[in-house]
Amino acid sequence: MAEPEHTSDGHFVVIDGRRWRATDPEIPPEPAARLRSLLMAARRDISAARRAEDAEAERDARARVHLAKIALGERGTPWWEQTASQRRQRWQDGLDQRDA
Template identity: 65%
Template sequence: MTGDARQPPHTPDGRYIVVNGRRWRATDPHIPEEAGARLRAHLMAARRAIAAAHRAEDPEAERTARARVQTAKVALGERGTPWWEQSEAERRARWEEGLAALDAQS
């Protein structure tokens, strides 16, 4: 496994991160930094929206926020078709489409 003080360790193939002994799919490393930062900002905002909806006991708002989390995670390559099984064009389309959808919702 590899890693540094700022990021969790990755498996040798770079496809997964390891947190508390559990593997999680890593973010697609080919997403440009600016786009990745925007996607992570959308992801964190959606997670905060889930918490707020839960506190407000608003199931519809919670469903909407969870859908935004799903869109962000797929765009980042952490869910859906594994990024290492996609062509460069498919990978670019995945994050560009996800970012456009999230931008349109905010």
């Protein structure tokens, strides 16, 4: 799969003409892969919950998507406005919440 186009400042990716906040590039490869795995699992769980018409399971899965996207830096305080320690704490918190 081709790498998406980034804005000149690197803060956003452009997909089909729409800007989306980019993942924090400072997340080390292994934690980033784990967070992406958690994100995709939660997205699959949304689909399964919708097929089962299980509103509670869908809410839970959507909450997990939100947590993963915050940990990846795609939501919440922009990663370029955080210190290195705040960025590290953000993605570590995302992994800790899922490991709990």
